[in-house]
Amino acid sequence: MNGNAVLDIRDLRVSFSVRRAGRKYQVRAVDGVSLSLAEGEVLGIVGESGCGKTTLGRSIVGLARPDSGTISFKGTDMTGASLRNMRLNIRMVFQDPYASLNPRRSIGDSVAEAGDINGFFTSRAERSAAIATTLTAVGLDPSFAARYPYELSGGQRQRAGIARTILPSPSIVIADEPVSALDVSVQAQVLNLMMDLREQLRLSMLFISHDLGVIGQISNRVAVMYMGRIVEQAATRTVLDDPRHPYTRSLVAAIPKPDPSKRILGAIETGEPPSLFKRPSGCAYAPRCPIASHRCLVDVPELRSAGADGRAIACHNA
Numbered sequence: 001m002n003g004n005a006v007l008d009i010r011d012l013r014v015s016f017s018v019r020r021a022g023r024k025y026q027v028r029a030v031d032g033v034s035l036s037l038a039e040g041e042v043l044g045i046v047g048e049s050g051c052g053k054t055t056l057g058r059s060i061v062g063l064a065r066p067d068s069g070t071i072s073f074k075g076t077d078m079t080g081a082s083l084r085n086m087r088l089n090i091r092m093v094f095q096d097p098y099a100s101l102n103p104r105r106s107i108g109d110s111v112a113e114a115g116d117i118n119g120f121f122t123s124r125a126e127r128s129a130a131i132a133t134t135l136t137a138v139g140l141d142p143s144f145a146a147r148y149p150y151e152l153s154g155g156q157r158q159r160a161g162i163a164r165t166i167l168p169s170p171s172i173v174i175a176d177e178p179v180s181a182l183d184v185s186v187q188a189q190v191l192n193l194m195m196d197l198r199e200q201l202r203l204s205m206l207f208i209s210h211d212l213g214v215i216g217q218i219s220n221r222v223a224v225m226y227m228g229r230i231v232e233q234a235a236t237r238t239v240l241d242d243p244r245h246p247y248t249r250s251l252v253a254a255i256p257k258p259d260p261s262k263r264i265l266g267a268i269e270t271g272e273p274p275s276l277f278k279r280p281s282g283c284a285y286a287p288r289c290p291i292a293s294h295r296c297l298v299d300v301p302e303l304r305s306a307g308a309d310g311r312a313i314a315c316h317n318a
């Protein structure tokens with residue numbers, strides 16, 4: 001594994017059994033993902049809806065149970081026992097702040113919840129002071145501690161959702177589409193807040209989004225996911241300027257660019273959007289891919305390193 005990785009994931013698999021039209025299916029939401037996150041790094045995870053991003057994030061914080069694979073935090077495998085302590089080190093920000101804030105609890109109580117459960121505060125005064133400091137850090141007045149979620153705007157609620165994850169201060173934040181549900185005008189403010197916090201608290205971050213434009217603003221490195229697997233991974237600039245995997249190319253082509261000479265010609269996708277109920281036997285992208293060959297229909301491409309810049313790609317023809 002990578003020596004200075006705070007998080008190292010090897011061959012992670014998470015599946016769900018679901019019933020559809022009277023038949024039982026095993027849906028492979030995460031299908032063999034390996035990645036590592038360096039100290040202080042922001043790794044963007046991008047891919048379309050249903051490709052397994054949220055399941056990946058939930059399994060890292062212990063909310064979904066992996067079938068197999070390992071998740072190591074600073075070199076210690078956390079798929080085993082002492083999860084409690086680990087969970088304070090890795091916290092998750094959810095897309096919908098409504099879902100992560102209990103409507104019947106005050107903002108202050110929600111923000112202090114992890115600290116309360118883990119006996120982090122030694123006195124009422126210390127607890128109140130920590131709540132006030134944390135609210136201030138996310139740009140909310142300390143008086144918000146006494147308010148309830150329904151009294152807050154979408155942006156304020158997401159700030160409170162972020163405050164919940166940084167008390168006590170974690171090592172890693174997993175941000176799952178943290179701005180996707182917000183008005184465009186508020187998105188940039190919340191992104192800026194996350195970048196400030198990352199620096200102040202020296203956080204490492206997995207930043208999940210379906211929007212490569214948003215990922216490009218905040219990530220050092222990007223991993224592109226398709227049907228539960230990583231298909232391309234590289235430094236953010238490399239992915240944006242020189243995408244190689246045909247799926248990455250189509251994502252990059254979809255980002256609006258003011259300078260026509262900087263446009264990347266997207267491969268025109270041909271087939272249908274994927275269904276996890278009908279997983280192709282070869283490369284999962286092959287049915288949509290404009291450069292697929294016969295081999296792609298039968299042989300799953302492994303993620304292999306390609307080039308000196310740390311790029312890895314899973315494609316037979318790129």
Ligand SMILES: Nc1ncnc2c1ncn2[C@@H]1O[C@H](COP(=O)(O)OP(=O)(O)O)[C@@H](O)[C@H]1O
Pocket residue numbers: 016017018027028029047048049050051052053054055056276
């Ligand atoms: N609790 C669950 N039970 C059954 N299927 C699930 C569950 N959670 C996710 N899935 C399925 O797993 C796949 C990946 O979902 P998800 O991780 O939410 O993707 P994303 O976040 O990229 O949109 C989808 O097909 C979804 O329907």
Ligand SMILES: [Mg+2]
Pocket residue numbers: 050053054055176177
């Ligand atoms: Mg999701």
